[in-house]
Amino acid sequence: MPVTVSADALEGFIRDIFEAAGVSADDAAAAAPSFVWASLRGVDSHGISRVPRYVEMFGSGVANPRPAIVIDDAAPGVAVVDADFAPGPVALTQAANLAIEKARTQGVAVVSVRNTVHTGAIGYYVSRIADAGLVGIGIAAGSPMMSYEGAVGASVATSPLAIAVPGTGDKPAVLLDMASSLIALGKIAQYKREGKPLPEGSATTADGTPTTDPELAKIPTPLGGPKGSGLSLMFELLTSVLVTAPILTKYHAGEKKHRQNATLIVLDPAAFGSAEEFAANVDATIDTIHGLPKAEGVEQILVPGERSAGTLERRSAAGIPVGDKLWAELVETAAALGVAVPEAA
Structure with a gap:
């Protein structure tokens, strides 16, 4: 128990x-x-x-x-945080705070983090941003652990994406938090710990054989085939390559050092018009989704983040x-x- x-x-x-x-x-x-x-x-x-x-x-x-974290803060709406291999929650929390501060002044901010280890739950950082009344977008890249469409073995990372829009009234933030794979490695470990089989098609063995056995599963498969692997590749370009810290090329050339990179994008709704009108329209949009005709057997239509709330x-x-x-x-x-x-x- x-x-x-x-x-x-x-x-x-x-x-x-x-x-x-x-x-x-x-x-x-x-x-x-x-x-x-x-x-x-x-x-x-x-x-x-x-x-x-x-x-x-x-x-x-x-x-x-x-870690001796160094921040390059030369541009008004942009910053690069060199994490010195700090834990992800340490570096990304600092990056989120900086991005919030910049977005309040500039209307939009992009803060990239390079050379951290395990980003953690990327939804946490964009949720902090949404709690500040701003829109947060987060992406991350890391060492290959997911297959790439058409390739065998670990080719790209299970790169996650998270987007948070501030909630209104008694509604929680709208929070999308997803990996580019059908299942995260941490989930495979969780299934293994609980002695449960994996969902069909979510992982393969090291040689590319599909399996539902968490003891044998080594490589998650991409979400939607080429869509998931394409997202992972683009996130590598927009995080690692953007801040001159490429991971994939070095990894496949033999450099296996564990590290991750991430980018946080923050938007201040007030910079795009009326923050109050934005909040009202978010509220109305959520109500519209909730009011859609339900499919057979569905009790409630949910928007991203409601189940976890x-x-x-x-x-x-x-x-x-x-x-x-x-x-x-x-x-x-x-x-x-x-x-x-x-x-x-």
Whole structure:
């Protein structure tokens, strides 16, 4: 049976683990909410389940617990953040804050991040932007782990896309958060941990043989075939190549160092007209979608982000469920670092 832990207790637990692993107090405090945000919304593959892996990356030198982050802020609406292999939640949270500040002045801002490790739940950063009343768009690229249409083996990254539009009234932000693959690697690990078969067509073995066995699955397949692999390629060009930090060419030439790059785009609705009218039209558009004729067997038509908002409401009240295997892993990680474990129900 899974244990249940409150969001506040888990956030403090993650913060303590990161600090014990060598991360500064400020960076640990910046990173911890991103994991809890994902778990609260049911995105468990990018939530607290990632914490032990981050500790491993700190220990192996893949991730830098004390990065010297450098920001090139020469252009008014543009900035490039060199993360020095900081954890993604540290670098991207800083980038989101900078992008919000710039967009409030310029109307639009583009902030790119290079040389980070595991971006984390990219929806978290655009949600922060939407919470500030702005529109957020985020894309990321990384090492090849997904097949490319027509190729065998790991060819491109499972590059994600997230778009958040501020909510209105009692409505949550409209949040699209998706990978360019049919399934993320973190989801495969989650299926493996839970002993469940993968959805048909979502992954292959290393040699390209389709499989639903999470023990054998190594390579996710692209969403929509050439559409998903094409998106991944374009995200590599608009993140990695744009900031002179290409990943694919170096990886396929033999340089296997783990790193990721990302770009955040922020739009201030007020710069395009009336922010109030924009909010009213967003509200009306959502109502229009909700009012569409329902297909047989459908109880409710949802817009992106509503399902996870419902999970957020439930888990905020009842606590976050943590599977037995993951909880044992977190307890073991904490014990190795001398960190106290929060009480679980």
